[in-house]
Amino acid sequence: MGRKVLTIGPEAADSGSKSEFVGDISTSDALMPEAPTNPVRTRKQKGVVYIDWDRCKGCGFCVEFCPPKVLALSEKYNTHGYHPPELINQAGCTGCDLCGLYCPDFAIFGTRVPVETSEVRSE
Amino acid sequence: MKANPAAVLTGAHFLDGDQACCEGALAGGANFAAGYPITPSTEVVERFAARVPTVGGVFIQLEDELAASIAILGAAWAGAKVFTVTSGPGFSLMMEHIGLAAMTEVPCVIVDVQRGGPSTGLPTLPGQADMMQARWGSHGDYEIIALCPNSPQECFDLMIDAFNLSEQYRVPVLFMMDECVGHMTEKVVIPSADKIEIFPRRFTSLPPSEYLPYKPAADGIPEMVKAGDGYRFHITGLTHDERGYPAMTWRSQEKLVRRLVNKVRENVDKITRYEERDIEDADVVVMAYGITSRVALRAIQMARAEGIRAGLLRPIVVWPFPEKRIRELSEKVKAFVVVEMNYGQIFYEVERCAAGKARTELVEHGGGTVHDPEAVLKAIREVAQ
Amino acid sequence: MSTLPVVEPAINPVEPFLRTERMPHIWCPGCGIGTTVNCFTRALVESKLNLDKVAIVSGIGCTGRVAGYMRLDSFHTTHGRAIPFATGLKLANPELAVVVYSGDGDLIAIGGNHFIHAARRNVDLKIICVNNFTYGMTGGQVAPTTPVGATATTTPYGCFERPFNLPYLAESSGAVYVARWTSFHVRHITRAMVEAFNKKGFSFIEIITPCPTLYLRRNKLGDSLDTMRYYKQKSVIKNGANTKEVEIAMGGEIICGKFVDIERPTLAQSMNMQLSKSLGSRYAGGGR
Numbered sequence: 048m049g050r051k052v053l054t055i056g057p058e059a060a061d062s063g064s065k066s067e068f069v070g071d072i073s074t075s076d077a078l079m080p081e082a083p084t085n086p087v088r089t090r091k092q093k094g095v096v097y098i099d100w101d102r103c104k105g106c107g108f109c110v111e112f113c114p115p116k117v118l119a120l121s122e123k124y125n126t127h128g129y130h131p132p133e134l135i136n137q138a139g140c141t142g143c144d145l146c147g148l149y150c151p152d153f154a155i156f157g158t159r160v161p162v163e164t165s166e167v168r169s170e
Numbered sequence: 171m172k173a174n175p176a177a178v179l180t181g182a183h184f185l186d187g188d189q190a191c192c193e194g195a196l197a198g199g200a201n202f203a204a205g206y207p208i209t210p211s212t213e214v215v216e217r218f219a220a221r222v223p224t225v226g227g228v229f230i231q232l233e234d235e236l237a238a239s240i241a242i243l244g245a246a247w248a249g250a251k252v253f254t255v256t257s258g259p260g261f262s263l264m265m266e267h268i269g270l271a272a273m274t275e276v277p278c279v280i281v282d283v284q285r286g287g288p289s290t291g292l293p294t295l296p297g298q299a300d301m302m303q304a305r306w307g308s309h310g311d312y313e314i315i316a317l318c319p320n321s322p323q324e325c326f327d328l329m330i331d332a333f334n335l336s337e338q339y340r341v342p343v344l345f346m347m348d349e350c351v352g353h354m355t356e357k358v359v360i361p362s363a364d365k366i367e368i369f370p371r372r373f374t375s376l377p378p379s380e381y382l383p384y385k386p387a388a389d390g391i392p393e394m395v396k397a398g399d400g401y402r403f404h405i406t407g408l409t410h411d412e413r414g415y416p417a418m419t420w421r422s423q424e425k426l427v428r429r430l431v432n433k434v435r436e437n438v439d440k441i442t443r444y445e446e447r448d449i450e451d452a453d454v455v456v457m458a459y460g461i462t463s464r465v466a467l468r469a470i471q472m473a474r475a476e477g478i479r480a481g482l483l484r485p486i487v488v489w490p491f492p493e494k495r496i497r498e499l500s501e502k503v504k505a506f507v508v509v510e511m512n513y514g515q516i517f518y519e520v521e522r523c524a525a526g527k528a529r530t531e532l533v534e535h536g537g538g539t540v541h542d543p544e545a546v547l548k549a550i551r552e553v554a555q
Numbered sequence: 556m557s558t559l560p561v562v563e564p565a566i567n568p569v570e571p572f573l574r575t576e577r578m579p580h581i582w583c584p585g586c587g588i589g590t591t592v593n594c595f596t597r598a599l600v601e602s603k604l605n606l607d608k609v610a611i612v613s614g615i616g617c618t619g620r621v622a623g624y625m626r627l628d629s630f631h632t633t634h635g636r637a638i639p640f641a642t643g644l645k646l647a648n649p650e651l652a653v654v655v656y657s658g659d660g661d662l663i664a665i666g667g668n669h670f671i672h673a674a675r676r677n678v679d680l681k682i683i684c685v686n687n688f689t690y691g692m693t694g695g696q697v698a699p700t701t702p703v704g705a706t707a708t709t710t711p712y713g714c715f716e717r718p719f720n721l722p723y724l725a726e727s728s729g730a731v732y733v734a735r736w737t738s739f740h741v742r743h744i745t746r747a748m749v750e751a752f753n754k755k756g757f758s759f760i761e762i763i764t765p766c767p768t769l770y771l772r773r774n775k776l777g778d779s780l781d782t783m784r785y786y787k788q789k790s791v792i793k794n795g796a797n798t799k800e801v802e803i804a805m806g807g808e809i810i811c812g813k814f815v816d817i818e819r820p821t822l823a824q825s826m827n828m829q830l831s832k833s834l835g836s837r838y839a840g841g842g843r
Contacts, residue, residue, distance in 0.1 A: 104585070106780065147569070148593045223830045228826075238639075240640045248645075248651065402626050402628060
């Protein structure tokens with residue numbers, strides 16, 4: 048059983064539009080989702096958030112309590128009629144995962160990006 | 171498997187029913203009990219508290235019967251063989267958790283040493299007025315098994331059967347004693363451990379990835395697990411599916427609850443047990459259980475001496491009720507005389523199953539003392555005409 | 556060859572603990588329970604407990620549904636009776652780390668008697684009490700924690716009973732670890748849970764959370780976000796405070812912190828000590 052996950056990665060702000068990478072996450076027996084197919088650009092940012100677009104119920108905790116204030120509720124709706132968040136200043140994301148801690152719907156979490164990596168994952 | 175020798179007090183003893191009940195529990199493999207004091211049952215757990223620390227196991231007196239009746243279920247899910255003991259008012263308090271045990275299919279034994287009721291009633295005197303409550307006391311549809319000993323020896327023997335039945339069918343088994351049997355002292359012979367058969371808990375051999383807590387095996391009964399073995403299972407009192415997850419629809423209700431009641435209903439012939447005396451040529455069948463059956467025996471002897479062909483049918487397993495035998499007998503006998511220490515409980519089952527083919531007479535008694543055999547004899551004489 | 560940093564595929568830290576096939580959960584938008592679950596899962600990871608030996612027991616209510624969503628040995632029991640169930644579980648298998656996760660109504664009203672006795676006995680249980688000042692599941696009735704004056708369906712003209720001060724109740728009953736946080740204090744909750752998991756004995760963590768649909772709405776307290784802001788603003792951290800003085804009044808200060816952290820023998824320890832003392836080598840132990 049798959050779920051759609053909207054991943055806002057570092058490439059989002061670069062292209063000027065939302066990165067619509069949608070991946071599938073299987074049930075918890077197979078924990079690893081598919082790798083992003085578009086390569087990631089170099090930048091100094093420290094973190095990235097993953098948002099489960101349809102789990103979100105628009106409570107606003109993540110936006111409110113994000114310390115660098117890099118989240119905002121989207122204009123768009125999800126299938127349940129809520130406005131999920133989006134990463135509006137992805138360079139500022141520190142990957143602290145406070146959003147993940149607050150989210151009552153398990154719809155968002157943040158991770159730190161490894162700063163130095165020499166390989167590009169190929170698919 | 172055989173009983174644990176450390177738990178079996180082999181030998182001939184002079185015990186009362188409560189004490190024999192405790193020994194039966196130990197011999198049956200009980201290693202966890204929680205209880206709350208209530209006359210006339212307290213001695214069962216008092217003895218267990220004294221015995222189990224040297225046998226191996228835990229006893230704890232909790233703050234009320236509500237706690238006791240669910241603590242045993244928690245212990246069962248940790249793999250323990252469990253029981254608790256109470257009387258009327260405590261039995262009423264335990265009803266919710268009898269329902270939980272039935273719904274979640276937890277093997278457990280609940281002893282009710284019946285006393286005069288209702289309410290506080292007659293704490294130190296016998297009664298048999300909880301028999302219908304044993305069957306219907308909790309809300310909803312469910313089936314239990316209820317055993318009724320009539321002597322301290324049976325208090326020992328039948329407790330072992332009670333544990334075995336609860337493991338085999340994964341239902342709560344109610345042990346319906348009465349204060350008279352509980353407090354009478356008689357010879358109790360306890361065999362050696364290798365002569366006592368124990369039905370082991372039906373633990374699964376499936377790995378966690380394949381195991382479903384409520385998927386029935388071929389006989390309609392699911393295999394069990396215990397906490398701490400990596401199964402990561404979920405148990406709920408809500409109507410649930412085979413995964414154990416809440417599934418609150420009429421379809422899952424039908425699927426689950428029907429299976430729960432069928433566990434007993436479809437196995438009545440294997441579970442049923444009764445004793446018969448002088449039945450073959452009987453015109454009048456006296457039906458009695460517990461201490462009352464011993465009074466009834468006396469009345470039957472007196473009746474036979476007068477030339478009345480009376481016999482005894484004593485259900486040992488009262489629930490599920492021995493319907494088939496009553497129906498059979500109702501074809502041949504003139505009448506049933508039901509003797510019970512209440513104002514009519516099992517009597518209605520007999521009347522229902524006799525279906526008018528034989529007369530049914532009730533010799534009732536409010537409890538507080540046993541029947542006078544004369545009263546039973548009088549009823550036998552009346553229906554024999 | 557490019558030197559592009561790679562975003563490793565990642566999993567929400569809560570995900571391995573969820574019965575994903577049962578998502579989405581039933582809790583309302585803005586309900587605080589989910590937040591506490593995040594803290595719980597982080598704490599389980601941090602405390603390095605063997606997850607196969609963790610059992611979670613819930614009662615009935617919105618918070619009572621937590622057990623059903625957790626991929627642990629989990630038990631959804633009867634209303635108010637999670638604690639004695641957990642006591643039986645723990646006594647029969649002392650290796651288990653038993654967590655009781657339930658709401659204020661379930662644990663303190665109908666479960667109140669069991670709560671105080673388990674604290675008195677110092678049963679080795681971790682009690683996560685999610686306090687939203689109401690009975691959520693059944694539609695917002697008054698609870699023993701509802702502040703005076705608050706509206707509930709069964710006190711439509713305002714609650715007129717003095718509520719329990721839960722940390723005080725827990726401490727006076729004998730709990731060895733008592734803490735209170737709000738669902739704003741996510742890192743503190745996580746740390747408190749880790750401390751409780753590492754502690755032997757009756758550990759009580761009260762987490763004040765919003766119930767937006769019922770308690771907040773009926774009392775015109777805004778939405779969940781407003782309440783989280785109120786928690787941030789009006790909570791005062793006073794570790795070691797006198798629990799007698801941490802009562803909560805509607806709209807008032809919420810005193811948070813770790814109030815009690817003491818040592819005394821657990822029920823099992825006392826039981827074993829006493830029986831060994833009385834029986835010597837004849838004591839056969841707990842039967843496992």
